[in-house]
Amino acid sequence: MEEFRAVVLPYQLYQEERVNRKCTSTLWLSLQLALGLVIIGLLVSACSLPGVQSTTNTNTTSLTPKPTPKKSTHTVASQPSGTGKLPSGTPLPQDEVKPLTFNLAYNDGAMEQDVAQIFTxxxxxxxxxxxxxxxxxxxxxxGAQQQQVTDWLTQHGYTIDATDSLHTSIKVHATVANIEHTLNIKLNSYTIDGYQFFLQQGEPKLPEPVSSLVTSVIGLDNFAFPQFQPPFGFASHTATTLSSDCSKYGAKQTLTRNKLAAAYQVSQLYQQGYQGEGMTIGVAEFGDTYNPQDLAAYATCAGIAAPNVQNIDVDGHLASGTGQGEATMDLELIAGLAPKAQILDYQTDGKSTSFAQSMVDVFNRVASDHKVQVLSVSYGTYESAF
Structure with missing residues (x-):
């Protein structure tokens, strides 16, 4: 099952999520995803399971030395693949405000080498x-190099919204007029088959010394967004129906919590007294709501206590909703198999920024929080669909 395949150790997630892309901006996103997952591998794994010892490295002499960023002027974003030949676009209003993310240079090669040694x-x-x-x-x-980028942005009319604690990116917003002027591009709107989107025209570049400190700029288009569909017709199930009739629980008793635990041999841990005590499990959700009443109804039918779930806003705020995607299933299965674990649901609203950037933001937030031992990342589709 997808749900159980996705609940893996963070370093395994890192290995699974590397996707090679040709265009500059998309390649950086995949590198950023790997970066976020590597950071999780470094941090999250430090919180071990009961009986497993782990330590924090206080001796970094054997780690790869930190290099000085190379000086080069490069394109910081490319048009997404798959656009084909487009019709004439309509210029975006000059006073329209757009959010952007300036991704900062990171020594990815050194990090990958060090992670390999940490797990060898x-x-x-x-x-x-x-x-x-x-x-x-x-x-x-x-800190001084990051401040150089921040100073350049503010001096050129950008408003700083956030800088993450791992120094991976700077989030800003600015008018279309200012973005076009400083990056030497045009932003145009297009409509194809009823779908409206905007794209950059031109190759955005930054001057030195900022160019050597910024690897990519995200937010110059909204061409590609994944579309999630309820996998098992969740829309037809409501909290009221489920709570009033447990005969429908677990796909009409064919896939109950106890049967899943037995199939995956988790029930053997129950016999030893392990039900998730002292564990914190993270769940990554992107614009997918859930209804707490559904969780409570599931817990009642499964014969467990109400799940201990804490929502954490990453990009925007996601209010509770009908839960027609995978979020409800993710939380129910995790809570059912580890009923005494705490669950942190890292959420994005699906609107504040691009989907790919939201993924990076969630991974960085998980790493910065340093609270979870396991991170569930269940997309509901294959990686190349993004």
Whole structure:
């Protein structure tokens, strides 16, 4: 099942999520996703299961040295693949405000090497996990370099919205007129088959020394967004129906919590007294709502206590809703199999920024929080669909 395949250790997630793309901006997004997952691998794994010892690395002498960013002027965003030959576009209103994310240079190569050593038995740094501060020190821009980018942005009319604690990106907003002027591009709107979107025209570049400190700019188009569909007709099920008739629980008793636990041999852990005590499980959800009443009804039918779920806003605020996607199923299955674990639901509203950037933001937030031992990332479709 997709749900159980996705609930894996963070470093395994890192291995699964690497996707090679040709265009510059898309390649950076996949690298950023890998970066977020590697950071999770460094941080999250440090919180071990009961009986497993782990330590925090205080000796970084054997880690890869941090290089000085190379000076080069490069294109910081490319048109997404698949657009084909477009009709004439309509210029966006000059006073329209757009959010952008300036992704900062990171020493990805050094991080990958160090992660490999951290997970290699016999290595001098085996299981010597890094703290967020150590990650920033080893792989991120210095505070002074990040300030250079911030100063350039404010001097050129951008408003700073946020800078993440791992020094991976700076979120800003500015008018279309200002974006076009500073990046030397045009932003045009298009409508094809009833779908309206905007794209950049031209190759955005930044001057030195900022060019060597910024790897990409996200938000210059909204051409491609994944469309999620309820996998099993969730729309036909409501909290009222489920709570009043447990005969329909677990696909009419064919896939109950106990049967799942037995199939995946989790029930053996129950016999040893393990039901998720002391564990914190993270769940990544992107614009997919859930109804707390559904969770309560599921718990009643499964014979467990009400799940301990805490929502964490990452990009925007996601209010509770009908739960017609995978969010409800994710939370129910996790709560059912680990009923005494705490669940942190990292949410994005699906509107504040691009989907790919939301993924990066969630992974970075999980790494910065340093609270979960397992992160569930269940997309509902294959990776290349993004």
């Amino acid at each position: 038995p016999g290595s001098a740094t085996f299981h010597q996990y890094l703290t967020p501060d150590q990650i920033v020190q080893r792989y991120a821009l210095s």
